[in-house]
Amino acid sequence: MIQTVRGTFDILPDELPRWRLVEETARAVFRCYGYREIRTPIFERTELFARSVGEETDIVAKEMYTFTDRSGERLSLRPESTASVVRAYIQHKMWTWGSVVKLFYMGPHFRYERPQKGRFRQFHQIGAEAIGHTDDPAIDAELIEMVEEYLERLGVRERALFLNSVGCAQCRPAYVRRLKEALAGAIPRMCENCRRRYEVNPLRILDCKVEDDQPFIERAPALVDHLCSACAAHFEALRRHLDARGIAYRIAPRLVRGLDYYTRTAFEITGARLGAQNAIAGGGRYDGLSELLGGPPAKGIGFALGVERLLLALPEEAAVADEAPDLYIAYLGEAARQHAFRLARRLRREGLIVLYDFEERRLRRLMAQADRVRARYAVLIGEDELAAGRYTLRDMRTGAQEALSEDALVQKLVASRSPSASASR
RNA sequence: GCGAGCAUAGCUCAACCUGGUCAGAGCACUUGACUGUGGAUCAAGGGGUUGCGGGUUCAAAUCCCGCUGCUCGCCCCA
Numbered sequence: 001m002i003q004t005v006r007g008t009f010d011i012l013p014d015e016l017p018r019w020r021l022v023e024e025t026a027r028a029v030f031r032c033y034g035y036r037e038i039r040t041p042i043f044e045r046t047e048l049f050a051r052s053v054g055e056e057t058d059i060v061a062k063e064m065y066t067f068t069d070r071s072g073e074r075l076s077l078r079p080e081s082t083a084s085v086v087r088a089y090i091q092h093k094m095w096t097w098g099s100v101v102k103l104f105y106m107g108p109h110f111r112y113e114r115p116q117k118g119r120f121r122q123f124h125q126i127g128a129e130a131i132g133h134t135d136d137p138a139i140d141a142e143l144i145e146m147v148e149e150y151l152e153r154l155g156v157r158e159r160a161l162f163l164n165s166v167g168c169a170q171c172r173p174a175y176v177r178r179l180k181e182a183l184a185g186a187i188p189r190m191c192e193n194c195r196r197r198y199e200v201n202p203l204r205i206l207d208c209k210v211e212d213d214q215p216f217i218e219r220a221p222a223l224v225d226h227l228c229s230a231c232a233a234h235f236e237a238l239r240r241h242l243d244a245r246g247i248a249y250r251i252a253p254r255l256v257r258g259l260d261y262y263t264r265t266a267f268e269i270t271g272a273r274l275g276a277q278n279a280i281a282g283g284g285r286y287d288g289l290s291e292l293l294g295g296p297p298a299k300g301i302g303f304a305l306g307v308e309r310l311l312l313a314l315p316e317e318a319a320v321a322d323e324a325p326d327l328y329i330a331y332l333g334e335a336a337r338q339h340a341f342r343l344a345r346r347l348r349r350e351g352l353i354v355l356y357d358f359e360e361r362r363l364r365r366l367m368a369q370a371d372r373v374r375a376r377y378a379v380l381i382g383e384d385e386l387a388a389g390r391y392t393l394r395d396m397r398t399g400a401q402e403a404l405s406e407d408a409l410v411q412k413l414v415a416s417r418s419p420s421a422s423a424s425r
Numbered sequence: 426g427c428g429a430g431c432a433u434a435g436c437u438c439a440a441c442c443u444g445g446u447c448a449g450a451g452c453a454c455u456u457g458a459c460u461g462u463g464g465a466u467c468a469a470g471g472g473g474u475u476g477c478g479g480g481u482u483c484a485a486a487u488c489c490c491g492c493u494g495c496u497c498g499c500c501c502c503a
């Protein structure tokens with residue numbers, strides 16, 4: 001048997017209502033904030049990710065699905081989408097669209113990692129980016145508010161927002177030097193990973209969860225205390241904006257985003273019941289990424305949210321099951337069969353959900369089937385009905401039956417759909 | 426890439442530790458009791474080379490080894 005490849009999975013019809021809820025709620029909420037949907041290709045030139053995400057990051061160094069196409073082009077399945085959106089911003093000269101362009105996206109992304117709870121090789125992200133001439137912290141605050149509002153709307157209550165600033169090209173190098181000096185004495189006694197990070201990416205040492213390393217890390221200087229004056233002011237302003245908006249957050253001095261392009265604002269939202277991978281959403285500012293990709297100077301901030309993780313945090317009752325059929329047609333005999341098909345077509349044109357069996361079966365089985373699919377009504381078309389020119393309509397909830405002409409039946413069923421039910425479709 | 430756990434019917438699991446009643450139950454499915462009327466009940470039935478390969482033994486779902494797959498964790502990230 002050929003099965004899905006490791007780290008991928010089918011989303012079956014029964015699970016789709018939850019996916020649709022998450023996706024449609026995102027569209028509804030983001031729209032209100034002026035974000036518009038963009039769809040970028042699922043694969044891009046490898047160079048795009050290598051340059052933006054960073055050659056030395058795990059994502060680029062060992063997690064990308066990279067291949068060469070028939071013309072020799074180096075291509076990669078997208079491991080994230082910020083790079084693509086910024087590429088699109090440059091390619092379509094979006095700076096002419098206005099001072100800040102707000103975009104959101106959703107779709108599959110790919111990373112070659114060992115699957116575990118809340119982590120897959122084909123996974124889904126929903127994200128948004130605000131790119132433009134200004135780095136006004138009010139944009140950061142609004143974006144964070146939008147994510148919070150979205151999660152609130154979905155009923156994800158058990159969550160926490162963590163905030164930090166990772167500085168900029170001016171202040172971060174100096175901080176990294178200071179950090180290395182501070183840890184120089186301790187590093188031989190720290191874990192193997194930290195010793196490696198010390199050389200490759202010292203900031204990530206702050207992320208270490210090894211218990212024995214904690215005392216050293218706690219004594220290390222905090223990034224937020226060594227920001228340049230511009231970054232410090234930006235961070236202060238962001239905090240005031242969040243306070244003013246009534247958004248609760250916690251400063252996480254050790255929150256470091258893994259991707260090279262991040263500057264200043266970094267945030268993460270974690271949820272309960274997720275297992276080891278408890279980050280539902282993460283994001284931050286990436287001033288300078290446009291220039292890095294050969295575009296004009298631009299400031300940007302964005303976030304990405306893991307749909308599979310969100311689904312784990314989503315309340316059970318959040319999504320309702322698919323709609324039940326409006327009508328099940330039970331027909332007996334070949335003549336009735338043609339009447340059944342014609343009736344079904346008329347009602348389906350009106351938007352009703354109509355089912356029938358293709359095989360001839362005994363009435364008892366047909367009624368059982370109508371019950372099993374949770375049909376609201378069943379209609380019986382047999383010899384008696386054909387002779388009388390009236391079908392027997394049965395209300396499956398009450399068991400009440402009445403004889404109706406085809407026109408009367410269609411009229412009744414179409415009217416039976418409440419206006420609110422049809423409006424939500 | 427590393428570590429641990431698990432793999433029996435479509436699904437959830439039992440039998441495994443303490444090898445030896447034919448590999449079982451519940452749910453689901455099909456059929457009948459009930460010739461044209463569902464949900465309940467009762468009965469019958471279909472469906473398994475116990476993930477794959479090898480070994481030990483008179484005898485393996487059960488013990489041992491290898492492989493594959495899945496799950497969880499490390500790493501990293503959404």
